[in-house]
Amino acid sequence: MPKKVDRHERRTLIADALMRVAARQGMEAVSLRHVANEAGVSPGMVQHYFRTKDEMMAFAMTVVRERNQARVTEAISRLGEQPAPRALLRAMITAVLPLTEESRIDGRVALAFLAYTAVRPDAAAGIGADTQQMLGFMAGLLPGPDRDGRAAGLLALMEGLGVYLLGGHYTAEQALAALDAQLDIVFAASDLAEAR
C-alpha cells in the first residue's frame, strides 16, 4: 500500500516552488508546467493541489502573509515589555519592508499578487479583511485626532516604500529616513494638538 501523503506538506512544497519561480522570473512565468518543473513533480500533481492559477496565487500570498506575521512577531518580541507605540510601529513596519534578501523575495511575490489582483478582483477575496485589521491595529497605536486617516496613510506609506525598494527607486537609507520622518510628524502633530 502506498504511504500516506501529507497533503499540507506537498502543498507547501509546491507553493515554495511557485514562490521561487515568481520571485525569479515574475508572475507571467507562473504556469502549472513551470511550477511542476521547479518542484520536481508532474503538472498533474500541481493541478491536484491547485486547480487554477488563482488558487496558486492566493496560497502563495497566504504563505507571504504568514512569513510577514512571523517577522513582525519576532521584531516585537525583541522590544521587551511594554514598548512605546512609536517603537512598536517602527519595528512592525521595518520587519515587513523588503530590506533583506528573504523579505525581498516575499515582497516580489506580494507585488506580483497585487498586479494580478488589480485586473482580477475575485482573486483578492480575503485580503481586504487583512487590511482592515491592520488599519485598526495601527489606529490604536497612533495619537489622535483622526487616527483612522493617519493609520490609512501610514499603511499606504509602508506599501509605497516596499514598492520603491523593490523597484530600486529608493535606497534602504532613503526608505528608513522617510519612515522616521513620518513617525516624527505623526507624533509631533499630537504634541501640537495637546499643546493647544
Place this chain on the structure above:
Amino acid sequence: MPKKVDRHERRTLIADALMRVAARQGMEAVSLRHVANEAGVSPGMVQHYFRTKDEMMAFAMTVVRERNQARVTEAISRLGEQPAPRALLRAMITAVLPLTEESRIDGRVALAFLAYTAVRPDAAAGIGADTQQMLGFMAGLLPGPDRDGRAAGLLALMEGLGVYLLGGHYTAEQALAALDAQLDIVFAASDLAEAR
C-alpha cells in the same frame, strides 16, 4: 509607391493596444501575438517597432507617465495663479491617483510595470531619474525641517494609495481621507516647529 508610414503614429497605435491588453488581462497576457491581435496588425509588425517585451513595457510606461503629466498640468491650471503649496500638492497627487476609469487603466499598467521591473531591474532604467525629480519638486513645496524625508514619505504614500485603490483595499473616500490627514500633519508639524 506606398504611402509613407508615420512611425510615431503606428508605434502609438501598437502601444495603445498593449495598454488595453495589460489593463484588461494583466501583464502575463502581454505577448507579441496578443498585442498584434488587439492592434489589428501582424506580429511581425509589432516586432518591427518593439524588438523585445522590455521595449514594449518601457514604451507603455512612457505613455502612462506622459498622460499623468498632462493630468497634473491640467489640475494645476485649474488652481489659478500662485496656489498655496498644500493645494498644489493635493491637486498633483489626486490627479495621479486611480480615481477615474481612465486613470485606473493607466494605474494597472504602472502597477504591472512595477511588478515586471522588480524582477528585471534593467527594464526600469530611466524611472529612477523621474522619481528623484518628483522628490525634488515635492521637497520644494513642503515646510521644513527634513524636507527630503517628508517628500520621500509623501511620494511613497501616494504610490501606496494608488496600489490600494487598484486592489480595492481602500475606497476613494478612504484614500482621500488618508491624503488629507497626511497633508494636515505635514503642515501642522511645521506650525509646531515655527511655534518653538
